[in-house]
Amino acid sequence: MRIAVVGAGGVGGYFGARLAAAGSDVTFVARGGHLQAIRENGLTVRSPLGELRVSPGAVVPAIADIEGADVVLVAVKLWDTEDVARQLRPLAESGATVISLQNGVQKDTVLRRHLPAASVLGGVCYISAFIEEPGVVVHNGTLQRMVFGGYGGAESGPARALLDHALKAGIEAELSPDIERAIWEKFVFLVGLSAATTAVRQPIGVIRGDAGSRSLLYEVMREVVEVGRARGVALDPGFADDRLAFCDTLPPSMTSSMHNDLEHGHRLELAWLSGAVATLGEELGVGTPRNRAVADILSPYALGAPAVPEA
Incomplete structure (x- = not known):
């Protein structure tokens, strides 16, 4: 399964790195010095659960540079959601499932304005993590949990596959029958x-x-x-x-x-x-x-x- 992480900050960087370390095919979308540092030295995660450094399959500066994805994890700041949703349309129309790990309760409404409704699953995460310096994400504490699922309890093959990959990576994850x-x-x-x-x-x-x-x-x-x-x-x-x-x-x-x-x-x-x-x-x-x-x-x-x- 090809996983794209849009926003390689604390949340996206942590979960993406865990998935990549466990063998998942992960592409990060990053910017500025963080992008350059990951390209040159990989992405380092410092955590009480163990430090790791991964060299992702790809790290790109823009969504348009993603060469296909089965699941897209969105982890940008909320004010960027509208712009990101527009850019994700080609991937979603090609079959990618989009799961936002952002805060707030309006994020998926924004995504569905620009993407096929069936491509958007609900998601939420519990973690405290931040970029300490370019190329380095620090995880505070041991809490690192993702919950996701289809609205109305709909079954989703990509969600089940992501669950398998997350559990393999040591991430606490679960499918929710009532994601809202x-x-x-x-x-x-x-x-x-x-x-x-x-x-x-x-x-x-x-x-x-x-x-x-x-x-x-x-x-x-x-x-x-x-x-x-x-x-x-x-x-x-x-x-x-x-x-x-x-x-x-x-x-x-x-x-x-x-x-x-x-x-x-x-x-x-x-x-x-x-x-x-x-x-x-x-x-x-x-x-x-x-x-x-x-x-x-x-x-x-x-x-x-x-x-x-x-x-």
């Missing part, structure tokens, strides 16, 4: 963690230990559950309580990628996280005051560190 629910379950936690750590500018240990910020974390997640249920997703009404209890088990130093992006002056995925919850809430008539407040508070940083106007 799985995506929303992660979304509840992800929006809560991202909103609270970024708005408060502190890791989860501080957030959960203070009554005010703990309430913010909980209410943000509760609003996501209400929006999901209003959209017909089979979320348990008390799922926010479950996720708050889960937050109490996390390392106190844990933060979010959005918090990290804020601290480094990078663009934020705000519009696809709390911003999306607020927008969907308005469409569905569900109140989301906490997520709206977070979106408004962080709005000046959405495109990166704001410039201070001159007097």
Whole structure:
């Protein structure tokens, strides 16, 4: 099976490297110095599960350079989804199955606007990984899980084949009979963690230990559950309580990628996280005051560190 990984950052780089190390035919799409480093020295993954270095079958600068694929894993930032979807059309029309491992609940809607609906499967991943330097991905902790499947529980040969390859590579993976629910379950936690750590500018240990910020974390997640249920997703009404209890088990130093992006002056995925919850809430008539407040508070940083106007 030919696997293409669009976006060789923390998520795509990690899972792609594991698959390549286990013998899968993997093509990476990368950019800039990261692309050059992988071409010259291979891709290195540093992980508590073991360090590895792979020389992928191919690493290319553009989707158009992919010479055929059976499965495409999309792992770019959410604002690049529309552009990537347009470029993937020839591969999808040639039979490739597309699985997004991105955050958010709107990603597959964007993909299906440009690709045959049957070619898009749902996917979600659980991992903390980032590019430490060009050609090097660092995996934080031992969590490295992928969940994917067809919408409506549809069976998929490519999904079954990817599952086999992932398990062979030592990746915790599973097929979901209700992938939409799985995506929303992660979304509840992800929006809560991202909103609270970024708005408060502190890791989860501080957030959960203070009554005010703990309430913010909980209410943000509760609003996501209400929006999901209003959209017909089979979320348990008390799922926010479950996720708050889960937050109490996390390392106190844990933060979010959005918090990290804020601290480094990078663009934020705000519009696809709390911003999306607020927008969907308005469409569905569900109140989301906490997520709206977070979106408004962080709005000046959405495109990166704001410039201070001159007097």
